[in-house]
Amino acid sequence: EDQVTQSPEALRLQEGESSSLNCSYTVSGLRGLFWYRQDPGKGPEFLFTLYSAGEEKEKERLKATLTKKESFLHITAPKPEDSATYLCAVQAVGTSGTYKYIFGTGTRLKVLA
Amino acid sequence: SQTIHQWPATLVQPVGSPLSLECTVEGTSNPNLYWYRQAAGRGLQLLFYSVGIGQISSEVPQNLSASRPQDRQFILSSKKLLLSDSGFYLCAWSTGMGQFGYTFGSGTRLTVV
Numbered sequence: 409e410d411q412v413t414q415s416p417e418a419l420r421l422q423e424g425e426s427s428s429l430n431c432s433y434t435v436s437g438l439r440g441l442f443w444y445r446q447d448p449g450k451g452p453e454f455l456f457t458l459y460s461a462g463e464e465k466e467k468e469r470l471k472a473t474l475t476k477k478e479s480f481l482h483i484t485a486p487k488p489e490d491s492a493t494y495l496c497a498v499q500a501v502g503t504s505g506t507y508k509y510i511f512g513t514g515t516r517l518k519v520l521a
Numbered sequence: 522s523q524t525i526h527q528w529p530a531t532l533v534q535p536v537g538s539p540l541s542l543e544c545t546v547e548g549t550s551n552p553n554l555y556w557y558r559q560a561a562g563r564g565l566q567l568l569f570y571s572v573g574i575g576q577i578s579s580e581v582p583q584n585l586s587a588s589r590p591q592d593r594q595f596i597l598s599s600k601k602l603l604l605s606d607s608g609f610y611l612c613a614w615s616t617g618m619g620q621f622g623y624t625f626g627s628g629t630r631l632t633v634v
Contacts, residue, residue, distance in 0.1 A: 412564070442622050451527075451611050451625030452565075495565070499619060507618045511564040 410435040414496050414512035421519050424485045429515045431496030432478040439499040439507060441479050443472050446493045446514065455494075486519045493517070523548035527612045527626030534633055540585075540599040542629050544612030547593065552614040554595040555623065556587055559609040571595060607633045 415430045433441070440459050444452035456465040458474035465472045469490065471482040481494055493514040502508045527544045534540060546552050556568040567580045569587035577587050584603050588596045595612060609630055613623040 440620055444622075444625075449628070449630070451613070451628045452623075454622040454624065457620075457622050497565075507620075509567065509619055509623075513562060513564045 410498075410500060410508070410510055412496060412498055412510045412512040414494075414515050416515060417513070418516040419518070421483075421486055421517070423487055423519055423521050426482070426484045426486070428483070429481040429494055429517070430478060431481070431512055433496075433498045433510075434477075435498050435500035435510065437501035439501060441474055442497045442499070443470075443479070443481055444495040444497065446495055448493075452495055483517070486517075488519045488521050491517055491519045523614075523624065525612065525614055525624055525626045527629060529629060530627065531630045532632070534602050534631065536604055536633055537601045540597070540602050540606070540631070542597040542610055542612075542631075544595045544597075544626055545593055546595075546614045549593070549614070549616070551592060552616065553619065554589060555613040555615070556595065556597050557611040557613060557625075559611060559628075565611065569597070602633045604633050607631055 412433045421427055440457050442457050443455040445455055446452040456472040461476045463474050469484050473480050493516045495514045496512040499507055499509050524547045553572050555570045557565045558568055559565050569577055569579055571577050571589045574589055585599050609628050611628045612626040615623045
């Protein structure tokens with residue numbers, strides 16, 4: 409069964425304390441892996457798309473990497489404004505040839521000043 | 522630039538009452554449109570998607586329906602709400618099949634009492 413699992417569920421960091429969030433997936437026919445940021449009471453905001461193993465994308469203090477089984481979102485020297493829920497999603501090809509988009513449950517990140 | 526509008530932001534409705542949530546997109550033509558529901562501690566659940574006017578695909582059998590009367594308008598409805606319909610509803614759009622990611626609206630918090 410296609411599945412996307414994110415860990416940890418929640419993470420508390422001190423300001424400046426770098427860490428990584430994990431997104432592991434088991435899907436057939438991966439078309440892309442997506443990272444989103446979601447603030448409380450808001451819709452998710454697109455961050456990155458990764459298409460193939462070995463690919464990396466960066467945006468400010470965030471860096472996303474992809475392997476054949478998982479993706480990492482590295483946060484370098486985080487600031488309190490980086491506090492949010494980070495969602496991972498994969499797009500895969502279904503058995504009927506249609507695309508399906510599967511979201512993980514997210515990692516709630518809290519950065520303390 | 523493309524924008525997506527979703528309203529209302531919050532809604533409290535009694536059990537058995539009807540529902541209508543509206544979503545409109547600006548700045549793009551022929552978008553793919555999606556309705557998602559997000560429950561606490563769970564991933565985003567795709568409810569409906571539409572690739573064109575009048576074309577609706579349902580992913581989960583439920584008490585809800587969707588319509589797309591215009592190219593950039595997507596409506597989520599119910600004739601009689603259930604307690605289990607409570608949740609955070611998100612509208613999203615994409616170009617193509619979402620291979621470049623989704624753009625989400627700000628969401629509607631629905632509480633059925």
